[in-house]
Amino acid sequence: MFKINDNYLKLPGSYLFSTIAKKVNAYSQANPEKKIIRLGIGDVTQPLAPAIIEALHNAVDEMGKAETFHGYAPDLGYEFLRSAIAENDYKARGCDIAADEIFISDGAKCDSGNIQEIFSTDNKIAVCDPVYPVYVDTNVMAGRTGTYDADKEVWSDVIYMPCLAENNFAPELPKETPDLIYLCFPNNPTGSTIMKEQLQEWVDYANKVGAVIIYDAAYEAYISQEDVPHTIYECDGARACAIELRSFSKNAGFTGVRLGFTVIPKELKCGETSLHSLWARRHGTKYNGAPYIVQRAGEAVYSAAGKAQLKEQVAYYMRNAKYILEGLKDAGYTVSGGVDAPYIWLKAPKGMSSWEFFDYLLENANVVGTPGSGFGPSGETYFRLTAFGSYENTVAAVERIKGV
Numbered sequence: 528m529f530k531i532n533d534n535y536l537k538l539p540g541s542y543l544f545s546t547i548a549k550k551v552n553a554y555s556q557a558n559p560e561k562k563i564i565r566l567g568i569g570d571v572t573q574p575l576a577p578a579i580i581e582a583l584h585n586a587v588d589e590m591g592k593a594e595t596f597h598g599y600a601p602d603l604g605y606e607f608l609r610s611a612i613a614e615n616d617y618k619a620r621g622c623d624i625a626a627d628e629i630f631i632s633d634g635a636k637c638d639s640g641n642i643q644e645i646f647s648t649d650n651k652i653a654v655c656d657p658v659y660p661v662y663v664d665t666n667v668m669a670g671r672t673g674t675y676d677a678d679k680e681v682w683s684d685v686i687y688m689p690c691l692a693e694n695n696f697a698p699e700l701p702k703e704t705p706d707l708i709y710l711c712f713p714n715n716p717t718g719s720t721i722m723k724e725q726l727q728e729w730v731d732y733a734n735k736v737g738a739v740i741i742y743d744a745a746y747e748a749y750i751s752q753e754d755v756p757h758t759i760y761e762c763d764g765a766r767a768c769a770i771e772l773r774s775f776s777k778n779a780g781f782t783g784v785r786l787g788f789t790v791i792p793k794e795l796k797c798g799e800t801s802l803h804s805l806w807a808r809r810h811g812t813k814y815n816g817a818p819y820i821v822q823r824a825g826e827a828v829y830s831a832a833g834k835a836q837l838k839e840q841v842a843y844y845m846r847n848a849k850y851i852l853e854g855l856k857d858a859g860y861t862v863s864g865g866v867d868a869p870y871i872w873l874k875a876p877k878g879m880s881s882w883e884f885f886d887y888l889l890e891n892a893n894v895v896g897t898p899g900s901g902f903g904p905s906g907e908t909y910f911r912l913t914a915f916g917s918y919e920n921t922v923a924a925v926e927r928i929k930g931v
């Protein structure tokens with residue numbers, strides 16, 4: 528008789544986005560004349576940039592001719608893309624990352640969920656609270672998180688690092704020593720980030736205690752301030768303790784195209800075993816590569832035309848972010864984020880809970896956001912708005928919120 532992986536049964540239902548959808552549907556059925564503006568889900572809305580479309584078209588044509596047809600991609604990804612990444616994302620920033628330390632994948636969600644597989648199940652993880660839910664849930668599936676306390680909404684074997692206004696939404700070094708530390712900066716959901724010297728403290732700490740940092744830099748392209756690190760490898764010693772995850776979803780609009788990568792420096796070792804070799808083994812065994820066509824599109828992200836067009840695309844979203852940030856500040860809201868990330872994190876007014884404020888905004892302003900409590904207990908009383916809408920909708924949403 529077969530048995531299931533009953534770790535899956537421990538997962539509390541993640542009803543966040545389905546609950547939001549249900550509430551929004553119910554409201555619009557009852558009020559069909561109301562035009563709802565959605566600034567909830569973290570998905571891009573601008574079309575792919577022309578340089579990317581051109582690369583896609585060219586690659587499609589190549590696939591139609593025997594001489595230029597491509598079958599399975601190389602295990603770690605095509606050299607042309609890995610070199611472009613090494614050059615532009617790392618060498619250009621003075622970081623020593625080689626093309627063969629880069630593993631191409633179909634996105635950072637899979638990589639951030641799969642990376643835990645190469646670690647022992649008795650490793651202890653530390654996460655920020657609130658947090659992108661993938662990090663915790665995939666460790667639950669692997670049996671690494673202990674038991675769930677439904678009242679407190681926490682796992683017994685997970686170290687939580689609260690990120691609140693009091694600490695500028697930056698985690699403090701944990702009292703209990705973790706083995707794996709998940710960090711994401713600029714951050715989803717809080718939109719906050721940390722400065723290079725703060726990240727250096729984390730790298731020094733990880734090297735001191737023998738922990739690995741899994742650094743999610745999906746929002747790197749949104750950084751505007753000078754001293755915010757674009758990659759963890761800007762920090763001394765990071766090659767010995769850090770894995771970096773990147774995505775083409777937010778910087779280039781690839782949410783529906785799918786492309787990402789993971790960096791594992793060869794110096795990152797457990798005794799004599801390099802994590803690079805373990806991940807290479809996993810990649811080779813379980814993954815057959817991102818499509819050739821998509822990897823060519825990824826290469827175009829690093830072309831001169833691609834860079835210029837994407838800079839504009841990011842600027843478009845960040846103009847929205849600024850509009851929300853300043854508009855809500857004027858209206859008396861306590862807001863943060865929105866400077867180095869396309870997310871605005873606000874405190875629900877008048878002592879409302881996250882969900883009370885969600886209902887309030889839906890009913891009175893017909894604006895949809897995301898309740899902070901959906902990202903972890905420390906997100907309670909907070910609320911996330913995204914800058915990924917159109918400028919017109921963003922302006923309209925802010926005016927409506929100001930008006931309630």
Ligand SMILES: *Cc1c(COP(=O)(O)O)cnc(C)c1O
Binds near residue numbers: 569773787
């Ligand atoms: C959007 C996002 C990603 C990217 O996921 P993809 O699978 O590459 O689309 C990764 N991490 C965080 C925190 C995100 O918000």
